[in-house]
Amino acid sequence: MSPHPRRPSGARDLERSVWPTIPAGALVLVPVGSTEQHGPHLPLNTDSVIAESVARAAGEHLTAQGADRPVLLAPTIAYGASGEHAGFPGTVSLGHDALRVVLVETVRSLSLWAGRIVFVNGHGGNVPTLDAAVGRLRGEGHDVAWLGCDTPGGDAHAGRAETSLMLHLAPADVRLSEAVAGDTRPLACLMPELIARGVRAVSPTGVLGDPTGATAEEGRAALESMVPVAARRIAADRPDPRGRLLDPAAHPAPKHPTAVPSGPAHPTAASTTPSVVARTKAAAP
DSSP states (O other), X not given: OOSSOOOOSSOEEGGGOOGGGOOTTOEEEEEEOOBOOBTBTXXXXXXXXXXXXXXXXXXXXXXXXXXXXXXXXXXXXXXXXXXXXXXXTTOBBOOHHHHHHHHHHHHHHHTTTOSEEEEEEOOXXXXXXXXXXXXXXXXXXXXXXXXXXXOTTOXXXXXXXXXXXXXXHOGGGOOGGGOOOOOOSOHHHHHHHHHHHXXXXXXXXXXXXXXXXXXXXXXXXXXXXHHHHHHHHHHHTOBOTTSBBOOTTTSOOOSSOOOOOOSOOOOOTGGGSOOSSOGGGGGOO
């Protein structure tokens, strides 16, 4: 037997662990998704699948790169703020108030033994709540931050970006033969009506974008581009005033760093800008 124990290959699943094996001061990644309609071709857990996949792969990446602490993957928070999709059967939305309580109490509990917590968000409608909850928690002194599953150039909802990702991550759950194009107008044009009347008023199928051309290979490439960025943001640990982790490659450290405010964050127009593949969801009330 080797005198040196083999380093774990990636993030350990918290829910499958036993308490004596939980390492002190661990980094806990908490995926946050939703249970909401994603058109006639994608499952209701699409956002949760993407968030968990990015979190798991980022944990593996961090461990492989020699993370300074053990990494644990927490169970996915599968219900979010999805009120804009309420017109479709199957959608389950907690709303912002309830979700904020869940996020706050999750961190307060984890902080009793974890060293650091990072939410990995897969649903844009959760953004204002994450900003508010994480801002409050940082004000309480908790080491917590969050990041989104960024897919630059992705379409709004249940379009080519999400469909490609799901063809790669959960192909058996994708009904590609049922995929249809939805409203493909720019988000800026759609937003007033989405805010006022929800997704169904804009797209009876629930699709905002066009899944035509989606492939598993495109989804694999998208995931492979997302994961290193997520891991880099987690490793750099540079949250903005709302607790969102910055990418050091895009936001180099200032020569004379200033303290980051840690008080409660209040959602603003900027804070509702989605940072995930489902960009329209951040506008939900």
